[in-house]
Amino acid sequence: MITAVSSVPVAELERLAARSWRGLEEEPFGDWLLRAGGGFTGRANSVLVVGDPPADLPDAVASVTSWYSQRGLRPRAQVPTGSERADAALAAAGWTRDDDNLVLTAPLNGWAAPRVDVGLAAVPDDAWLAGYRYRGTPLPSVASAVLVNTDEPVFASVRLDPAPAPLAAVARGVVVDGWLCVTAVTVDDRYRRRGLATAVMAGLGDWARERGAHSCLLQVAGGNAAGLALYERLGFTEHHRYHYRLGVEPERRPG
Numbered sequence: 001m002i003t004a005v006s007s008v009p010v011a012e013l014e015r016l017a018a019r020s021w022r023g024l025e026e027e028p029f030g031d032w033l034l035r036a037g038g039g040f041t042g043r044a045n046s047v048l049v050v051g052d053p054p055a056d057l058p059d060a061v062a063s064v065t066s067w068y069s070q071r072g073l074r075p076r077a078q079v080p081t082g083s084e085r086a087d088a089a090l091a092a093a094g095w096t097r098d099d100d101n102l103v104l105t106a107p108l109n110g111w112a113a114p115r116v117d118v119g120l121a122a123v124p125d126d127a128w129l130a131g132y133r134y135r136g137t138p139l140p141s142v143a144s145a146v147l148v149n150t151d152e153p154v155f156a157s158v159r160l161d162p163a164p165a166p167l168a169a170v171a172r173g174v175v176v177d178g179w180l181c182v183t184a185v186t187v188d189d190r191y192r193r194r195g196l197a198t199a200v201m202a203g204l205g206d207w208a209r210e211r212g213a214h215s216c217l218l219q220v221a222g223g224n225a226a227g228l229a230l231y232e233r234l235g236f237t238e239h240h241r242y243h244y245r246l247g248v249e250p251e252r253r254p255g
Contacts, residue, residue, distance in 0.1 A: 010082045010240045011050040013103065017217060018048055020174035020181035022149050024142075027067075030054035034064065036071050037149075038142035041134065042244050043219075046076035049086045057089035065093075065247050075247030081240040095245040100222040104236035107215055108180060111205045111234065115195060116158055118203030123148060124155045124172075131157065131167040132184045147184075150174050154207055156200045160191060169196035173204035180208035180216040185227075197230055 015033075023035030023044040031051025037044030047067075053060035068075040077095065079087045080103075091097070121128070124147055129139055147153065151174070158169040168191035172184040182204055187196050205216065217239070220227045 008105075008239070010080050013105075013217065013239060014048060014050050014078075014080050014242070016176050016179055017103070017181055017219070018043070019176045020150055020153075021183055022146075024145060024149060025071075029060070029064070029067075032060070032064075034067055036068070036073060037146045038140070039073060040140055040142050040146050042076060043078065044146050045073055046078040046244060049077050049079045049083045049090075053086075057086060058093070060086075061089055061093045061095075068247070069250040072250055074249045077245040078242055079245055080242040087245065090245040090247075093247070095247045098244040098246060100241045100243050101219050102222055102228070102241055103217060103219055103239045104231050105215060105217045105239045106231075106234060106236040108205050108209055108213055111202050112198075113206070114199040114202040116160070116199050118200055119157045119159065120203065120207055121155045121157070122152070127159075127163065127167050128155050128157055128170050131170040131188060132172075132186050134184075147172065151176075154204070156203050156207075158196050158199055166190070168194075169200050171197075171200040171204060173208060175208050175211045175213045178212060178214050180204060180213045182216060182218040185218075198234070201234060 018033060021043045023037040025036045027034040029047065030053040032053050033048040035044055035046060039045055047064050055063065064077065065075045077090055124144060129144060132139060153172060153174045156171045156173065157167045160168045166188050169187045170184060171182060174181045182201065185197055185200060220231065
């Protein structure tokens, strides 16, 4: 049965998305979820703030701060729509607010077939890892461990020129409870404006429908106008937003 994507509660969708992009270490904290992944990506290195923590909010914020500081990570909280009380407690403790990210959803029906060959692999090879530019920078060594740390991810790629030319586009998909969760959509600067982001999305959509998926979700920075335009053309609409709160950097002891 196809779920009406707009009717899915924020907390449910956030927990579902968290299963598609996990920390290398995770620990429940009441309803919240502590995650650490070597510092690679906000989602893998933040506490997901949905529901209630196991203590009152000021004490919960102190416990979260300690958990991340013990791991040498800056405390970070992912705060979705609906977590305003927790957000206020984090602000009161001096945690700074980052910009909004949009969580977009769309049904998987009606997507056109890709116009180029889209390769799919169970693990990312060196070419794929080189093609994924997280925030425009090369990946750290811990990235590959985070990328594969979920159930049956798939790594999509488009190659237009033979190696050693780079891949033209890459993306990552995971199906969780009938939802295709898409991340890491990247098109190499040399191949832009050829519809390749649409192609890798379509390739992932075909793959996901074969596995019973009915809907898709992804996250995009609020200031990413090009990405928002692309996803609007594919039928995505905004479901909710989240932002990060950042605590104080832990002290670095001399080595």
